[in-house]
Amino acid sequence: MKLKDKVALITGAGGDLGRGMAILFAQEGARVMVNDINVEKAEKTVEIIIDQGGTATVDNSDLTNSKSVRQMIDHVMKEWGKLDILVNNAGDVKDALLVKMTDEDWDFVVDLNLKGSFFCARAAAPHMIERGYGKILNFSSMAYKGNIGQVNYTSAKAGVVGMTQALGLELAKYSINVNCIAPGLIETPKAATLDEKVRNYLIKKTPMRRMGEIIDIAKTALFLVSDDAKFITRQVIHVSGGMEGF
Numbered sequence: 001m002k003l004k005d006k007v008a009l010i011t012g013a014g015g016d017l018g019r020g021m022a023i024l025f026a027q028e029g030a031r032v033m034v035n036d037i038n039v040e041k042a043e044k045t046v047e048i049i050i051d052q053g054g055t056a057t058v059d060n061s062d063l064t065n066s067k068s069v070r071q072m073i074d075h076v077m078k079e080w081g082k083l084d085i086l087v088n089n090a091g092d093v094k095d096a097l098l099v100k101m102t103d104e105d106w107d108f109v110v111d112l113n114l115k116g117s118f119f120c121a122r123a124a125a126p127h128m129i130e131r132g133y134g135k136i137l138n139f140s141s142m143a144y145k146g147n148i149g150q151v152n153y154t155s156a157k158a159g160v161v162g163m164t165q166a167l168g169l170e171l172a173k174y175s176i177n178v179n180c181i182a183p184g185l186i187e188t189p190k191a192a193t194l195d196e197k198v199r200n201y202l203i204k205k206t207p208m209r210r211m212g213e214i215i216d217i218a219k220t221a222l223f224l225v226s227d228d229a230k231f232i233t234r235q236v237i238h239v240s241g242g243m244e245g246f
């Protein structure tokens with residue numbers, strides 16, 4: 001039980017990677033606040049955890065709205081009185097080549113992936129600072145190194161890497177660890193819808209010549225938010241089968 005008595009908030013935990021982490025964290029003893037703007041998906045994650053004998057609650061706050069994010073943190077505090085672990089997992093893409101990318105495409109991706117993570121960290125940090133304990137785990141992507149048709153996503157995910165570095169420095173003296181996972185290609189239902197050519201290209205770009213699994217991400221996340229990693233901060237871990245870019 002690596003997370004016994006811990007309280008974790010995972011954003012976008014109705015989604016594939018978020019759900020994987022929520023289930024594993026609950027199995028390791030954490031009480032999990034399952035945030036997702038999609039009510040059905042969040043409820044499904046909570047249902048799985050409760051069926052397994054764990055503790056979890058749904059929160060449907062919109063991460064792109066700072067007031068809503070503050071309400072989400074208040075929700076955790078009201079429910080369980082503390083927040084040990086924040087996983088800024090929610091993210092999405094809106095791809096287009098540069099000259100065709102609209103203002104809306106840019107704002108949608110940057111607001112969710114980057115600004116949303118900032119809103120969450122800002123609202124959660126005071127509670128962690130007060131107790132001199134906390135784990136913040138951000139989600140980037142190997143696309144942070146650049147990808148065609150993703151100038152918005154690359155910029156946001158590179159921003160998340162920068163945010164990890166900055167927050168890690170600022171919060172280290174309070175024993176708050178700030179780290180980041182950059183997944184490569186992971187076998188999810190969404191990945192299954194990829195065009196076969198794109199899928200094969202990405203697998204070829206991966207030295208291990210295969211996709212990763214959701215559990216690979218969940219186990220890395222578990223390590224980083226556990227006290228096994230208490231002297232690790234400001235790091236970006238590539239869970240990518242050796243893939244270092246596109």
Ligand SMILES: NC(=O)c1ccc[n+]([C@@H]2O[C@H](COP(=O)([O-])OP(=O)(O)OC[C@H]3O[C@@H](n4cnc5c(N)ncnc54)[C@H](O)[C@@H]3O)[C@@H](O)[C@H]2O)c1
Binds near residue numbers: 013016036041062089
């Ligand atoms: N799956 C991969 O192969 C992969 C690769 C690289 C990076 N990532 C990153 O990992 C993270 C998780 O990816 P995933 O594949 O599980 O994504 P996903 O689309 O399955 O899940 C993301 C969840 O975020 C929720 N969400 C969207 N907007 C929201 C908002 N405004 N407020 C609250 N929730 C919102 C969605 O409803 C969704 O359930 C993302 O940050 C993604 O960029 C994933």
